[in-house]
Amino acid sequence: MNQILSTAFNGLFLYLGLALAFMVLAGVLRSPRFKGWRGERAAQSMIRKKLDPQVYVDLHNITLPTADGSTQIDHLIFSPYGLFVLETKNYQGWIFGGEHQALWTQQIYRKRSKFQNPLRQNYKHTKALQELLGICAEQVHSVIAFVGDCEFKTVMPPRVTRGDGFVSHIQSFTQTVWSPEQMQDLLDKLEAIRLQSGRATDKQHVTHMKALQAAKSQPKSKVQTKTAARPKPEPVAEPVKPSPPDVVDILRESVAAAIVALPVNVQPERPAPASARLPAAVQRVNEVRECPQCTWPLRKLVMQRGPLAGQGVWRCTNTAACSFVQEETSQD
Incomplete structure (x- = not known):
């Protein structure tokens, strides 16, 4: 009986050793x-x-x-x-x-x-x-x-x-x-x-x-600098109020002179609609441009590096499957 158990344990240890070696080899590969x-x-x-x-x-x-x-x-x-x-x-x-x-x-x-x-x-x-x-x-x-x-x-x-x-x-x-x-x-x-x-x-x-x-992944620590305490101003025993300047109030005279009676038959001009008063560049903000390759929306970016640094580009928002990039023209 003891011999059978010893043989079984030896076989189990052998299989465990082979399995461990196989796992280590697979990890290395x-x-x-x-x-x-x-x-x-x-x-x-x-x-x-x-x-x-x-x-x-x-x-x-x-x-x-x-x-x-x-x-x-x-x-x-x-x-x-x-x-x-x-x-x-x-x-x-x-x-x-x-x-x-x-x-x-x-x-x-x-x-x-x-x-x-x-x-x-x-x-x-x-x-x-x-x-x-x-x-x-x-x-x-x-x-x-x-x-x-x-x-x-x-x-x-x-x-x-x-x-x-x-x-x-x-x-x-x-x-x-x-x-x-x-x-x-x-x-x-x-x-x-x-x-x-x-x-x-x-x-x-x-x-x-x-x-x-590690240096790139570490967040930048905020450097705390101690500022020197500002000296408190000495209290003034008897504050002196400055005298009022000699000025002339000409606002009423200017406004009164600017009022001119309009003719009765002249109608005041109606203000233009808000959309007409906006520049063309502002009106195009709400427009959604589509990518010509995958029809996803385009996003406007300003390049920070490379040969296009400082220039605006239109890039597809489907970055995982589409790499469409178009330089911004003067009309954009």
Whole structure:
């Protein structure tokens, strides 16, 4: 009997151990970090298979120092036609986003989640390379590659690609911007500037990114400043009333002089209706404009950043499924 119970308990512990190991493995495979690593490996494999190594020199997982810490780049591709900064995203489901939107949306069935616009994320990478290598903006090209099983539901700019579409986008640049000697000098300069790859560098960069995210999410604390007490005015023993000024009341004379008898047969003009007295711009406030793509109402916004900063635009309120944006004209 004891032997049977011992065998049963041993089998139960074995099954529990296997179940726990399976749960841990499933958690690791579903983690964003593992998905990102798998997407980077897939993009690296496409680069080495479809881009000529005699023309294109690829570097991966580059960590560069910046003024506020460090920045990490997934892939760098040097070529005679410029430097391509490739940011990979391993996403599934539907992707909604616009070039000038700060946050994009990922939808899997009924679940929606927001993530940072990868174009803005890669903009920091390109600016860091321009400053460190001393090259102009026309020689650096930002490219975004979605390598997961996803589908774009909004019109994406040419710099945002899906699958191996980034390869053809890179190959579309055919104008030479520097010589092989200049390209080799940039490679040597980058190798001297970049931080040494390894766990210590990756850990330090992750800590820096978490600190930046915590600083952004933390609400701004109200700074309370103590103001110095104002000195109280000394009491006056005998307040003196000021003497009244020498003025002449001409109001009655002006009003009386302004009154003129109207003729009997002249009728006073009727005031115009309120709608006619309002400017045209005010009359159009109550009008509701519809989106020409999805017939949702449009909302007027004033852009705060980007090339349209300070300019009014009409944007569709159905931001989850429509990215219609129209610049405001003088007639609007």
